[in-house]
Amino acid sequence: MLIREAKVQDAPAFVALFDRVNSETTFMLFERGESPTSVEHQSQIFEHWAKTDSGVVFVCEEDKELIGFVAGRRGVGRRQAHSIYIAMGVLQAWVGRGIGRSLLEALEGWAQSKGLHRLELMVNYNNERAIRLYEKFGFEREGVKRHALRIDGHYIDAFYMAKLIGG
């Protein structure tokens, strides 16, 4: 199992992984087939992020297949550039084996190396596995976004969570 930064050439496999992760649980922001990026757009995002340090994706690869990812996008403008907003997912066949934690470690290492100060994310209130991982990793709950999501006809609350790093 290899954790590494995603490159432009990963765009097709990454877009496929993202859609699969979205389709496996109701814990992601998007439903099956709703992925907001085409392969071409994703390639452009990877290129832009590599040039500007405005974001990063780490993937977990097993037997040349992508099985998990963490994506972080920095805040826009100087006043928010110290923050990075995170989304992540691991294929259900591979959850509970420490991949999520390894991906977060890679992302935090990247954020430290860029002098960033705040990791932030939003998580469904009932996503126990994710919340447990984030809390063990040092994230704290900051607030509730009430009825943030509408899933299968029900409004669902989400927690804002964040971890402060560096100085």
Ligand SMILES: CC(C)(COP(=O)(O)OP(=O)(O)OC[C@H]1O[C@@H](n2cnc3c(N)ncnc32)[C@H](O)[C@@H]1OP(=O)(O)O)[C@@H](O)C(=O)NCCC(=O)NCCS
């Ligand atoms: C959330 C997710 C990214 C975590 O990745 P993962 O590889 O499963 O995470 P890890 O194995 O590194 O750690 C999971 C931690 O969750 C906890 N955990 C494991 N199984 C659990 C379960 N059934 N219920 C609750 N917590 C559980 C454990 O504390 C574990 O840490 P530990 O092994 O050190 O005790 C992954 O499960 C996933 O992609 N889920 C579906 C999509 C999703 O929820 N994305 C996040 C949206 S905010």
